[in-house]
Amino acid sequence: MRTSDPNAFRSAEAGSAVDWLGAHGRSGDEVGVIVFSDEIRALDPVPVRGNEGRVKSALADRSNLGGGTPLGPAFDRAASMLGRRAAATPVVVLISDGVPNATFVSQRTAIEEAVRALPSGTRLHLIAMNGQRVFEPVRSHWESAGLAGIHLVDHLQAGAISSAMAAILSAETGQAVAVGAIPAGTP
Numbered sequence: 001m002r003t004s005d006p007n008a009f010r011s012a013e014a015g016s017a018v019d020w021l022g023a024h025g026r027s028g029d030e031v032g033v034i035v036f037s038d039e040i041r042a043l044d045p046v047p048v049r050g051n052e053g054r055v056k057s058a059l060a061d062r063s064n065l066g067g068g069t070p071l072g073p074a075f076d077r078a079a080s081m082l083g084r085r086a087a088a089t090p091v092v093v094l095i096s097d098g099v100p101n102a103t104f105v106s107q108r109t110a111i112e113e114a115v116r117a118l119p120s121g122t123r124l125h126l127i128a129m130n131g132q133r134v135f136e137p138v139r140s141h142w143e144s145a146g147l148a149g150i151h152l153v154d155h156l157q158a159g160a161i162s163s164a165m166a167a168i169l170s171a172e173t174g175q176a177v178a179v180g181a182i183p184a185g186t187p
Helices: 009-024 052-059 071-083 107-116 136-144 160-173
Strands: 030-036 040-047 091-096 123-129 149-153
Touching: 009 052, 009 160, 030 052, 030 071, 040 052, 040 071, 071 091, 071 107, 091 160, 107 136, 123 136, 123 160, 136 149, 149 160
Parallel strands: 091 123, 123 149
Antiparallel strands: 030 040
């Protein structure tokens, strides 16, 4: 997500998923946020209920975006955050174009190393934002990394992230989450 994006639907719609978790999630569910680009900014996991505003504010932090996708440092931070939690099943949702372009190793190696940094048993979902089809060349690298799911968003439009988040929440909570249950974000 770049500060020059004409549409800020990613953070708004991910914020809608936070609202859904606050209303329908299990007691004790926690959400943390990592925003990465030139530097890593994070909100350590907090209980969703009662902290929806803090989490959505962290999702909307666009102050340092636009410098690339440093997956390794971002996943290291996620591993650190998850390692301090006693979550039954840690889940990571990455909203990105999926291309690790801030690295000195091959894209395949960057993806494999990033995924290996996560604690064992972590379920990783990727919402691949690629209106310009930048994800396809690295798709096989992600598929071989053993993700729980890849959700491709071809066109950045209202409802795109919401649909993917509904599918992820359905899979991870065991509850049927209708696409309309997570409203389309408005930047």
